Amino acid sequence: MLLYAVVPADAVPPDKRGLNDRNLETIRGGLAAVIVEESSEGLRPTGDESRAFAEIICDLATTTSVLPIRFPTMLPTRSAVLAELQANEAAWRRRLTELDGLAEVVIHVQEAEAVHELSSVPDGSGTAYLLNRATAIHRREASVAEISELVRALTREIKVLHPRQGVRLACLVADADVPQLRDAVSAWQEARSGRQALVSGPWPVFSFVGDRETVSK
Amino acid sequence: MSDAPQRWSDEQVALVDLIDRVIGGGVVISGDVVLGVAGVDLVYLGLRLVLAPAHEVEQSVALGRRSG
């Protein structure tokens, strides 16, 4: 079975099909439930399949609070799913409650200065190289600190993601505060030329499903 | 010699974020091959690498399949 998400035990069963074109099922525990789909073979986390999975999760999230399950996660039987529920549903239910009304956005920051090139150190000096790297790292840290400070009042938790096209921060935000956060980031981008800041989402809370482990800067 | 595009559209960035979070985030179920080294889900990472290199994600975004 392919696992999709953890939902409250009393969640309305979804009326939709999954990646394998089978009906999604709800396996219920006492406190929480897991949305699953019969799946005869293992799935690859390719772009297309991941995207289809993501769309289903986003759709589920419009009707109920969800903790998305990492894709692809497969368990062999219903009883295996029930065993996981028994072990975890208390914690999951707590987290669902904490995350109610919250969403995730990802803030990207990319500076205009070119990514450092090895060839920019023509004299082959180790010292010059290290200074160059130090500058890049400091710049990245400064961006993270600035953005974190900027959105601190609006976010519950912040998690630094690995860089992709620049620095990325995942932020846990109340649904109602998302427009304000976008405006703040937009204004920050305008305030100094040469940097690009982008907010993607809001998404279901993929990055914040665990207990609070991140440090809010 | 990266062949990744320098600047992507907002839609492409958002799509990569979403797919990245679906694979990299979410609840990790203990039944699915998760044993860690230094607390990192190393084995899960290994499985993901075996199944789908990350650049497939970006390639399918860059090729603009199924525009959202």
Add this chain to the structure above:
Amino acid sequence: MSASDDRTSPLDQIAESTLNSLTARVSADPETVERGLVQLVLTLVELLRQLMERQAVRRLDAGAMSPEETERVGLTLMLLEKRMGELRDHFGLTPEDLNLDLGPLGRLL
């Protein structure tokens, strides 16, 4: 094949789980497996490189390195980055291919 046997060393458990994950539910296509292994190995090396680079910058910031040490460490890291680039090219991997979400480890970077 229980992973909860207390007499099994952690290394055995990891090896067993890795073997399970590589063979279970995945095609046994050797090329796929090899490619995945190469990517995993290079990703780990890249992680170590980033950690070392990070640590070197910290020491530089703290003024904890002599000029000779700075030159030596910088040169080592520079050569390591160059070699990583060559290995990536050799296996047809982009920098993004080695850029994994490392969970708790990622916060070290």
